[in-house]
Amino acid sequence: xxxxxxxxxxxxxxxxxxxxxxxxxxxxxxxxxxxxxxxxxxxxxxxxxxxxxxxxxxxxxxxxxxxxxxxxxxxxxxxxxxxxxxxxxxxxxxxxxxxxxxxxxxxxxxxxxxxxxxxxxxxxxxxxxxxxxxxxxxxxxxxxxxxxxxxxxxxxxxxxxxxxxxxxxxxxxxxxxxxxxxxxxxxxxxxxxxxxxxxxxxxxxxxxxxxxxxxxxxxxxxxxxxxxxx
Numbered sequence: 001x002x003x004x005x006x007x008x009x010x011x012x013x014x015x016x017x018x019x020x021x022x023x024x025x026x027x028x029x030x031x032x033x034x035x036x037x038x039x040x041x042x043x044x045x046x047x048x049x050x051x052x053x054x055x056x057x058x059x060x061x062x063x064x065x066x067x068x069x070x071x072x073x074x075x076x077x078x079x080x081x082x083x084x085x086x087x088x089x090x091x092x093x094x095x096x097x098x099x100x101x102x103x104x105x106x107x108x109x110x111x112x113x114x115x116x117x118x119x120x121x122x123x124x125x126x127x128x129x130x131x132x133x134x135x136x137x138x139x140x141x142x143x144x145x146x147x148x149x150x151x152x153x154x155x156x157x158x159x160x161x162x163x164x165x166x167x168x169x170x171x172x173x174x175x176x177x178x179x180x181x182x183x184x185x186x187x188x189x190x191x192x193x194x195x196x197x198x199x200x201x202x203x204x205x206x207x208x209x210x211x212x213x214x215x216x217x218x219x220x221x222x223x224x225x226x227x228x229x230x
Contacts, residue, residue: 033127
């Protein structure tokens with residue numbers, strides 16, 4: 001069975017940057033499960049499928065081909081053969097992705113797609129239910145967290161750096177709404193796996209949180225050695 005590291009946690013806790021950094025250092029595949037939901041959300045928006053109708057959303061999912069490729073630091077997401085890496089990172093898509101992810105039938109389908117990624121080799125994956133649902137037998141499980149104000153500031157800076165005009169308070173309210181939906185949905189709610197190591201990144205910079213997680217991962221006896229130094 002291929003070595004798997006799962007990194008779960010709420011929005012803007014640092015999952016993506018940490019997972020990419022760990023995958024890069026270990027020389028393994030990076031799996032962004034949130035991108036699957038975002039890509040599907042983008043298709044729901046474009047197609048006009050009624051998100052209130054679970055059957056319509058599931059039909060849209062079945063009619064979609066979602067894939068990813070590239071290195072951890074330059075990962076690309078494809079929807080029906082088209083690169084949508086930039087289009088899926090807007091606040092509108094983020095909100096729709098949270099709603100799409102709350103549909104149990106859709107989650108079960110996407111979990112099947114995500115589990116299949118393990119066949120390609122060792123991986124570091126990030127999402128909201130990787131350690132509890134997708135890969136409950138993962139070798140290492142990390143739960144990244146941070147306080148709401150810290151996460152709101154991070155997300156606000158991220159969006160503004162991409163030229164998206166947002167207000168900090170609006171971002172904070174959006175994260176709070178998504179947290180509530182993710183933690184209280186009936187299917188696969190956001191929560192730490194019982195055997196996960198929780199890392200609070202509130203007072204950490206990127207290098208500090210990478211080191212904290214990498215120390216846990218490399219302590220596992222099956223951890224890949226990583227690429228040879230140049």
